[in-house]
Amino acid sequence: MNVTRSSMPPFEEYCREIQELWDSRWLTNHGSKHQQFQADLSAYLGHDNVSLFVNGHLALETALEALDLPAGGQVITTPFTFASTTHAIVRKGLEPVFCDIEESFYTMDPARLEGLITPKTVAIMPVHVYGNLCQVEAIEAIAKRHNLKVIYDAAHAFGVRYQGQSVAAFGDIAMFSFHATKVFHSIEGGCLCYQDSTLTERLQQLRNFGIYAHGDCLYPGGNSKMNEFQAAMGICNLRYLDGEIQKRGAAVARYRQRLGGVEGIRLCPVQEGVTPNYSYFPVVFEGYRLNRDQVFQRLKEQDICARKYFHPLTSNMVCYQNLPSACQAELPVAKRIVEQILTLPLFADLTLEDVDRICDIILK
Ligand SMILES: *Cc1c(COP(=O)(O)O)cnc(C)c1O
Numbered sequence: 001m002n003v004t005r006s007s008m009p010p011f012e013e014y015c016r017e018i019q020e021l022w023d024s025r026w027l028t029n030h031g032s033k034h035q036q037f038q039a040d041l042s043a044y045l046g047h048d049n050v051s052l053f054v055n056g057h058l059a060l061e062t063a064l065e066a067l068d069l070p071a072g073g074q075v076i077t078t079p080f081t082f083a084s085t086t087h088a089i090v091r092k093g094l095e096p097v098f099c100d101i102e103e104s105f106y107t108m109d110p111a112r113l114e115g116l117i118t119p120k121t122v123a124i125m126p127v128h129v130y131g132n133l134c135q136v137e138a139i140e141a142i143a144k145r146h147n148l149k150v151i152y153d154a155a156h157a158f159g160v161r162y163q164g165q166s167v168a169a170f171g172d173i174a175m176f177s178f179h180a181t182k183v184f185h186s187i188e189g190g191c192l193c194y195q196d197s198t199l200t201e202r203l204q205q206l207r208n209f210g211i212y213a214h215g216d217c218l219y220p221g222g223n224s225k226m227n228e229f230q231a232a233m234g235i236c237n238l239r240y241l242d243g244e245i246q247k248r249g250a251a252v253a254r255y256r257q258r259l260g261g262v263e264g265i266r267l268c269p270v271q272e273g274v275t276p277n278y279s280y281f282p283v284v285f286e287g288y289r290l291n292r293d294q295v296f297q298r299l300k301e302q303d304i305c306a307r308k309y310f311h312p313l314t315s316n317m318v319c320y321q322n323l324p325s326a327c328q329a330e331l332p333v334a335k336r337i338v339e340q341i342l343t344l345p346l347f348a349d350l351t352l353e354d355v356d357r358i359c360d361i362i363l364k
Contacts, residue, residue, distance in 0.1 A: 009236035056177025056190030073122030168193035186234030264288030
């Protein structure tokens with residue numbers, strides 16, 4: 001059993017969706033499926049400005065490009081994330097500055113954020129890690145005070161709502177990933193949701209070589225367009241998403257019932273005002289009779305693959321060992337959590353019997 005398992009629409013439904021493509025021979029470059037998927041997402045998220053990408057990572061890179069941040073500027077971010085977040089910053093010629101995370105939800109700690117701002121700071125890139133909502137109000141207040149852009153890596157948070165509103169509404173730009181391992185997917189894919197509708201054209205150009213008319217280019221853009229087959233998968237999967245999230249919720253409820261309150265096992269508290277998407281189920285082993293690595297091993301012996309998300313911290317990755325020391329603020333919480341946390345299997349088809357088997361191994 002793997003940590004995740006992709007949700008799939010009925011096979012015939014996907015075939016029906018792509019049938020037209022054999023007739024039209026329009027396979028990519030903003031065809032009818034792309035247009036429909038964008039409209040469907042816009043309706044689902046309640047957000048007007050949605051731009052589709054071939055994957056979430058290139059969407060994130062393109063977001064940084066579109067905001068025209070001065071080269072060499074610093075972006076304050078979290079080290080407790082998938083490599084993509086930090087890589088996007090560095091690949092766009094910016095410098096990541098790592099901010100520690102808070103104890104309960106493992107998102108950027110706003111109490112430590114302001115002290116990291118320097119004259120070189122140009123943006124903040126927090127992550128709604130595991131689908132846990134960042135402290136969006138506190139981050140927004142700090143960004144306003146210092147006139148900084150906020151780009152949320154919301155790769156884990158598709159479907160998450162705060163006070164009824166999609167997380168797409170927070171920050172200048174939010175990125176969702178539609179990778180096959182995510183709660184909602186289009187095989188590979190991603191999108192940007194942004195507040196400033198004047199970015200629409202620029203994003204369209206940047207994802208298609210910078211072309212604006214008759215082959216002439218305004219920018220040296222890349223190629224990060226979503227193709228029609230991806231869009232068709234997204235259209236189908238979106239029809240089932242609410243049901244899939246509900247099924248994940250049932251598995252999470254069982255995990256919480258079995259593991260909640262056990263001494264030495266810490267779960268994320270339920271977030272006030274947040275409608276979750278149950279994308280991951282992280283568990284912290286702190287003072288339990290087995291440590292994280294031992295639990296990982298016991299599960300593995302039974303062919304259950306939990307994951308040490310997100311180990312190592314990106315700030316400790318080999319490729320970032322030569323970053324200036326100013327980038328490496330003190331990270332006591334992240335450094336502790338990264339050694340204690342394990343993400344247990346969670347997907348829509350996970351049965352309650354499976355959850356019980358996993359919990360039995362952990363508890364016995
Ligand atoms: C998956 C993921 C990404 C990258 O998305 P892709 O669609 O795989 O390119 C970025 N950030 C985080 C936190 C992710 O988990």
